[in-house]
Amino acid sequence: MRLKKIIDLLEGNLLCGEERLNDEVEFAFASDLMSDVLTVADSEILLITGLANIQTIRTSEMSDISHVLLVRNKRVTQEMLSLAIENGIALIESPYSMFKVCGILYNLGIKPVF
């Protein structure tokens, strides 16, 4: 599924990474625990998280994750935005809860990594 379709479905707002709107997203992983994200060997995933701090973006950088979705309107800091831009990461915010985001995407065929 294209990233821009995911953003539409989740009433999302793309904060940076417009060049990634046509990227195909096949897998997703949802966690607030960055150590858990760092155990995922696959890189081509959409990270769904409620953790909005600089380590969310650092973890994505180290894991080669290019698509990050923050749930429940978590506020993105300027520091997070700058680091996301520097690393070419598409950063999206959605008003939906993590459960709702996961349910919608799972129903539409986005696959889990485990």
Next chain:
Amino acid sequence: MLYVGVSLQFRFHVTGGDFSSAGTASSEIKKVLKKLNVDGVVIKRAVVSLYEAEVNVVAHAFEGDIFVNISSEKISILLKDKGPGIVDISKAMEEGFSTASPQVREMGFGAGMGLPNIKRNSDFMDIQSVVGEGTTLQIEIYINNKNGEQE
């Protein structure tokens, strides 16, 4: 890739509690490894190990230094910190065991997964600690071990 016999050396200083800077050493090393055209899987294993270790220093120690040596064969990482040390290393290696503060947990860490994750991603790992003085962690990732299997 580097010629045989040539190596690159880096040193970073880490301040305990400085969470906004945690990951800057890993980020620098990632850029260097990419420039050297090291395989993507090897880069990820190296930077995930280094990042977890860097977060550990920020989370637990007063300060520390990171020394990274990149050769044509391996990425060698040495982290030396001044801090409380680890009372029971085998316990610290257990998945789920953690002594992290609530502040560390708020940053998305401190679930007792860091050291096991470093072990999983590296080809060699050695940890020495003196309680009340500090901890030394040595990690090696072999450049040609693309499948990540432990040797």
